[in-house]
Amino acid sequence: xxxxxxxxxxxxxxxxxxxxxxxxxxxxxxxxxxxxxxxxxxxxxxxxxxxxxxxxxxxxxxxxxxxxxxxxxxxxxxxxxxxxxxxxxxxxxxxxxxxxxxxxxxxxxxxxxxxxxxxxxxxxxxxxxxxxxxxxxxxxxxxxxxxxxxxxxxxxxxxxxxxxxxxxxxxxxxxxxxxxxxxxxxxxxxxxxxxxxxxxxxxxxxxxxxxxxxxxxxxxxxxxxxxxxxxxxxxxxxxxxxxxxxxxxxxxxxxxxxxxxxxxxxxxxxxxxxxxxxxxxxxxxxxxxxxxxxxxxxxxxxxxxxxxxxxxxxxxxxxxxxxxxxxxxxxxxxxxxxxxxxxxxxxxxxxxxxxxxxxxxxxxxxxxxxxxxxxxxxxxxxxxxxxxxxxxxxxxxxxxxxxxxxxxxxxxxxxxxxxxxxxxxxxxxxxxxxxxxxxxxxxxxxxxxxxxxxxxxxxxxxxxxxxxxxx
Amino acid sequence: xxxxxxxxxxxxxxxxxxxxxxxxxxxxxxxxxxxxxxxxxxxxxxxxxxxxxxxxxxxxxxxxxxxxxxxxxxxxxxxxxxxxxxxxxxxxxxxxxxxxxxxxxxxxxxxxxxxxxxxxxxxxxxxxxxxxxxxxxxxxxxxxxxxxxxxxxxxxxxxxxxxxxxxxxxxxxxxxxxxxxxxxxxxxxxxxxxxxxxxxxxxxxxxxxxxxxxxxxxxxxxxxxxxxxxxxxxxxxxxxxxxxxxxxxxxxxxxxxxxxxxxxxxxxxxxxxxxxxxxxxxxxxxxxxxxxxxxxxxx
Numbered sequence: 012x013x014x015x016x017x018x019x020x021x022x023x024x025x026x027x028x029x030x031x032x033x034x035x036x037x038x039x040x041x042x043x044x045x046x047x048x049x050x051x052x053x054x055x056x057x058x059x060x061x062x063x064x065x066x067x068x069x070x071x072x073x074x075x076x077x078x079x080x081x082x083x084x085x086x087x088x089x090x091x092x093x094x095x096x097x098x099x100x101x102x103x104x105x106x107x108x109x110x111x112x113x114x115x116x117x118x119x120x121x122x123x124x125x126x127x128x129x130x131x132x133x134x135x136x137x138x139x140x141x142x143x144x145x146x147x148x149x150x151x152x153x154x155x156x157x158x159x160x161x162x163x164x165x166x167x168x169x170x171x172x173x174x175x176x177x178x179x180x181x182x183x184x185x186x187x188x189x190x191x192x193x194x195x196x197x198x199x200x201x202x203x204x205x206x207x208x209x210x211x212x213x214x215x216x217x218x219x220x221x222x223x224x225x226x227x228x229x230x231x232x233x234x235x236x237x238x239x240x241x242x243x244x245x246x247x248x249x250x251x252x253x254x255x256x257x258x259x260x261x262x263x264x265x266x267x268x269x270x271x272x273x274x275x276x277x278x279x280x281x282x283x284x285x286x287x288x289x290x291x292x293x294x295x296x297x298x299x300x301x302x303x304x305x306x307x308x309x310x311x312x313x314x315x316x317x318x319x320x321x322x323x324x325x326x327x328x329x330x331x332x333x334x335x336x337x338x339x340x341x342x343x344x345x346x347x348x349x350x351x352x353x354x355x356x357x358x359x360x361x362x363x364x365x366x367x368x369x370x371x372x373x374x375x376x377x378x379x380x381x382x383x384x385x386x387x388x389x390x391x392x393x394x395x396x397x398x399x400x401x402x403x404x405x406x407x408x409x410x411x412x413x414x415x416x417x418x419x420x421x422x423x424x425x426x427x428x429x430x431x432x433x434x435x436x437x438x439x440x441x442x443x444x445x446x447x448x449x450x451x452x453x454x455x456x457x458x459x460x461x462x463x464x465x466x467x468x469x470x471x472x473x474x475x476x477x478x479x480x481x482x
Numbered sequence: 483x484x485x486x487x488x489x490x491x492x493x494x495x496x497x498x499x500x501x502x503x504x505x506x507x508x509x510x511x512x513x514x515x516x517x518x519x520x521x522x523x524x525x526x527x528x529x530x531x532x533x534x535x536x537x538x539x540x541x542x543x544x545x546x547x548x549x550x551x552x553x554x555x556x557x558x559x560x561x562x563x564x565x566x567x568x569x570x571x572x573x574x575x576x577x578x579x580x581x582x583x584x585x586x587x588x589x590x591x592x593x594x595x596x597x598x599x600x601x602x603x604x605x606x607x608x609x610x611x612x613x614x615x616x617x618x619x620x621x622x623x624x625x626x627x628x629x630x631x632x633x634x635x636x637x638x639x640x641x642x643x644x645x646x647x648x649x650x651x652x653x654x655x656x657x658x659x660x661x662x663x664x665x666x667x668x669x670x671x672x673x674x675x676x677x678x679x680x681x682x683x684x685x686x687x688x689x690x691x692x693x694x695x696x697x698x699x700x701x702x703x704x705x706x707x708x709x710x711x712x713x714x715x716x717x718x719x720x721x722x723x724x725x726x727x728x729x730x731x732x733x734x735x736x737x738x739x740x741x742x743x744x745x746x747x748x749x750x751x752x753x754x755x756x757x758x759x760x761x762x763x764x765x766x767x768x769x770x771x772x773x774x775x776x777x778x779x780x781x
Binding site (some may be wrong): 093096097100103104106108116119120121124126211212240264266267268333338428429431432433435437439440442443444446447450468469 | 548725
């Protein structure tokens with residue numbers, strides 16, 4: 012018995028050492044299999060463990076081979092489970108740097124060390140990219156040439172329940188006052204519900220209202236110099252408006268503890284009339300789910316008109332996107348992959364999914380299957396792409412129409428690493444004051460105290476930095 | 483000397499073999515990673531050797547306008563948890579010891595152990611919905627008694643108490659196991675003799691049970707002090723919101739936000755190292771103090 016136990020324990024020790032070595036899934040593969048160049052790709056929710064991704068990749072590989080006329084091998088790299096941004100950075104720091112990397116932030120430190128390829132010369136030479144990129148994308152790539160992202164800006168569009176909206180007159184609001192009147196009517200008709208909610212802060216609803224109050228960019232001209240929008244007079248007016256909405260029961264009392272899932276739940280269970288959804292397919296998802304739960308859809312509303320009107324979109328840099336590693340042995344070929352995915356053939360693959368699973372073609376006619384709702388583009392969404400079937404439903408399409416019409420470039424800039432702790436502190440200060448003002452714990456007069464504190468805590472340094480960056 | 487040690491190891495080889503995986507675990511997951519703490523003094527490079535940066539990241543950390551607020555929050559939340567929660571499992575163990583029905587006691591024990599196995603994500607969800615204003619269960623009760631509803635999760639006056647209460651709810655049962663075990667190891671003859679002498683249950687608790695488990699209490703207290711600066715990342719991260727961020731932001735959440743999420747690994751490591759040094763200082767000084775006062779220490 013003792014010998015048996017001893018053997019068992021020895022096995023346990025050997026196993027524990029083995030497991031301590033960790034998974035070898037993400038170990039760099041050979042740069043080439045024989046003479047065939049290999050492109051290693053790492054992306055969010057793009058794991059080699061999922062069969063559908065492997066099937067998709069095989070189709071992309073075949074398409075790329077046809078596009079370039081050469082043999083290529085595509086390989087997906089597994090990112091350890093957890094928050095993608097965090098795990099990706101740790102993987103890269105461990106020395107495993109794939110050829111093509113999708114970033115959701117954290118790319119600047121890597122770009123600064125010369126590990127990301129300057130994509131501007133490639134983009135300038137590519138007719139496909141010139142057609143696919145929107146103006147704000149081009150500005151971003153000119154300012155920061157390491158990330159490429161072909162997708163509409165992630166603006167949040169106001170979505171209101173169709174039946175309640177029609178009941179309230181059904182007239183599309185234009186100005187802030189129009190919106191306020193609509194909110195009052197909605198509340199009068201449905202006193203038990205809030206008109207709108209947000210997720211932890213007011214970032215979503217800001218897309219609809221900020222420009223109208225004069226926050227036309229992250230740094231706005233006030234008295235001859237640039238001022239951060241959150242400490243501007245326009246912000247004070249916007250917060251006073253939000254305070255009024257909160258006080259009158261129009262704005263959800265629990266918005267600060269609301270997460271994206273509870274926000275959706277409130278919409279589907281008649282607790283709110285409006286939410287703010289990411290333009291495009293997300294709007295369609297909300298619409299479909301509301302129809303399923305309440306038998307009624309949503310109506311997309313435009314941003315409010317005032318001093319300005321629109322969705323401010325930073326032109327400083329892409330906040331997410333694809334980068335090519337300077338460690339790659341085939342950067343030209345890697346860019347060809349991005350190029351191919353932006354073509355109509357690439358977009359058909361990326362947007363429609365896999366033929367036979369997500370869509371079918373019978374006698375040249377395309378039809379989506381039930382599994383289409385499980386599919387999302389792994390690479391890009393070129394806004395100008397027109398496929399054989401509309402990819403978006405009416406609400407999603409309307410939200411894109413608003414984007415096309417109302418997107419306004421915002422000449423923002425990234426905060427440098429040495430000012431990051433100060434920026435973090437200033438952001439927290441804003442969070443505290445804005446919440447207290449909106450909920451009425453502080454009067455709007457406290458805004459001036461916040462502005463003073465903001466500058467005293469290091470906002471003056473960042474403002475000085477901004478004057479240099481924006482001149 | 484060396485041969486006697488060898489003899490003892492050979493004699494108890496099966497015991498040492500059983501210990502080996504634990505030692506390996508600590509070497510691999512706790513000691514080897516300590517070498518990584520040197521990046522607090524370096525500028526991290528993704529390819530090639532890191533560059534020596536001296537105390538640059540510590541300077542950046544201490545000059546941050548929020549760091550001392552974060553440090554203060556860590557101390558306050560830790561102290562509240564330490565001094566309010568610490569006696570409760572002991573009291574619970576005493577109470578359970580007095581329950582004569584074995585079935586009833588085991589039933590209670592099972593129920594109070596269960597929350598320990600829930601993740602903080604689930605617990606945060608429960609507390610957020612229970613404490614919501616005005617629709618949460620707690621506020622419904624307040625409204626029933628004509629009291630004004632309170633938004634506990636967004637109130638800077640209440641949120642730390644929510645942490646304490648939720649921690650009690652989750653841990654009190656599990657933490658009492660050690661004390662129940664210590665109480666069970668007390669010889670029943672002591673209680674029998676005390677009963678014959680006419681001691682009441684309360685007198686027995688104070689004169690037999692408590693003195694017998696004092697070494698356990700001290701050991702647990704000192705070990706807990708070593709984790710004093712761990713104010714509870716999972717709990718705070720899941721329960722934090724914009725309204726209370728400046729009241730509950732602790733070193734761990736700061737490290738996660740500024741270090742991991744923004745890719746400032748050196749800065750994050752500097753903050754973590756600072757926390758670790760304080761923890762080490764606390765455990766060593768408490769051990770020394772305990773030896774002086776009670777004659778008992780950890781080692």
